[in-house]
Amino acid sequence: MSTIKDPKHVVVLGGGIAGAFSAKLLEDHCDVTLIDPKDHLEIPYGQLRSIVQTDFADRTLVLHSDYLKKARHILGFAEKASITEVVTSTGELLPYDFLVIATGSTHKGPSTKVERIQEIQSENKKLKEAKRTLIIGGGPVGVELAGEIAVDFPDKEVVLVHSGARLIDFLGEKASRKAFDWLKKKHVDIRLNEKVNLDGSGSSNRHTTSSGSSIEADCHFLCVGKKVSSSWMESTFLGESLDEKGRLKVDEYLRVDGHSNIFAAGDVTAIKEIKQGFLAAKHAEVVAENVKRLISAPDSKLHAYKPLAKPMGVVSLGRHVAVAQLPFGTILGWIPGLLKSGDLFVGKTRKALGLSQ
Numbered sequence: 558m559s560t561i562k563d564p565k566h567v568v569v570l571g572g573g574i575a576g577a578f579s580a581k582l583l584e585d586h587c588d589v590t591l592i593d594p595k596d597h598l599e600i601p602y603g604q605l606r607s608i609v610q611t612d613f614a615d616r617t618l619v620l621h622s623d624y625l626k627k628a629r630h631i632l633g634f635a636e637k638a639s640i641t642e643v644v645t646s647t648g649e650l651l652p653y654d655f656l657v658i659a660t661g662s663t664h665k666g667p668s669t670k671v672e673r674i675q676e677i678q679s680e681n682k683k684l685k686e687a688k689r690t691l692i693i694g695g696g697p698v699g700v701e702l703a704g705e706i707a708v709d710f711p712d713k714e715v716v717l718v719h720s721g722a723r724l725i726d727f728l729g730e731k732a733s734r735k736a737f738d739w740l741k742k743k744h745v746d747i748r749l750n751e752k753v754n755l756d757g758s759g760s761s762n763r764h765t766t767s768s769g770s771s772i773e774a775d776c777h778f779l780c781v782g783k784k785v786s787s788s789w790m791e792s793t794f795l796g797e798s799l800d801e802k803g804r805l806k807v808d809e810y811l812r813v814d815g816h817s818n819i820f821a822a823g824d825v826t827a828i829k830e831i832k833q834g835f836l837a838a839k840h841a842e843v844v845a846e847n848v849k850r851l852i853s854a855p856d857s858k859l860h861a862y863k864p865l866a867k868p869m870g871v872v873s874l875g876r877h878v879a880v881a882q883l884p885f886g887t888i889l890g891w892i893p894g895l896l897k898s899g900d901l902f903v904g905k906t907r908k909a910l911g912l913s914q
Contacts, residue, residue, distance in 0.1 A: 575823025695719025
């Protein structure tokens with residue numbers, strides 16, 4: 558293990574689940590610098606509850622300074638990188654012994670916790686004042702938001718438009734059908750195999766779809782996948798490690814292809830699995846363990862990451878019910894709801910970061 562006199566320098570890019578957990582797990586073992594354009598971590602699987610219950614946001618938004626006791630945080634992002642150092646958007650040059658890339662998806666939201674809470678309060682106000690709400694996207698985010706609104710605001714009309722043939726299609730058909738039937742019973746208007754025109758034409762409350770139909774809605778929420786945050790890497794030495802979708806190719810130890818001291822974790826990896834928060838945390842555990850082993854001895858045997866053999870997931874439907882696809886089967890009801898819906902794993906995540914639940 559490196560000594561206090563000669564600590565190894567680890568730079569972590571990105572402060573989402575993968576980056577935050579990597580920095581937290583490593584800060585007692587080396588000199589860690591986290592580079593993130595936000596002053597906080599937003600626990601992603603809790604953000605939808607915050608829209609319908611704004612006081613929940615204070616638990617889902619965690620200042621980096623609250624859980625990182627030794628690591629340094631730089632407010633910014635990486636602009637350039639070489640095999641020995643990173644240059645930040647603030648012009649700071651950071652040499653590293655190990656680099657952890659966890660940049661996730663593109664982020665265009667507020668950079669401070671205070672501003673993010675204000676944004677959530679604005680979204681909540683918009684939702685409360687709306688008679689009809691349009692949700693664009695029928696993946697886990699869109700389905701969970703529809704469930705939250707249907708339970709907390711049962712008198713509101715909800716229209717969910719999804720471009721695919723079935724909801725939450727990263728899971729099996731049985732899970733999709735259970736979620737579809739539950740939402741229909743809650744009077745959610747579900748429209749499959751359609752896309753919403755978002756080119757900005759027409760009135761702000763009227764939206765046209767790919768089928769030519771028109772949807773009137775007082776507000777809308779865009780719940781589709783975001784682009785991976787890797788475009789800045791294309792002009793660096795990391796460009797040769799990107800696949801056609803802009804994700805980093807990694808080996809079984811989560812090392813970026815061709816580099817023994819550079820790791821990747823979370824959504825930015827090209828691992829063939831669904832991008833989920835709990836898997837990003839698993840990536841961070843593997844990355845941190847391998848960095849510690851390499852610090853201890855460069856020829857150490859590394860820990861391999863094993864992707865799930867079959868997709869698993871728990872999609873909450875309001876505060877008490879969830880649909881879960883687990884190794885033993887697919888179920889809907891209060892039992893999977895106990896796993897996630899009440900707290901949305903926020904307490905568990907906070908505890909893992911050393912915070913009160």
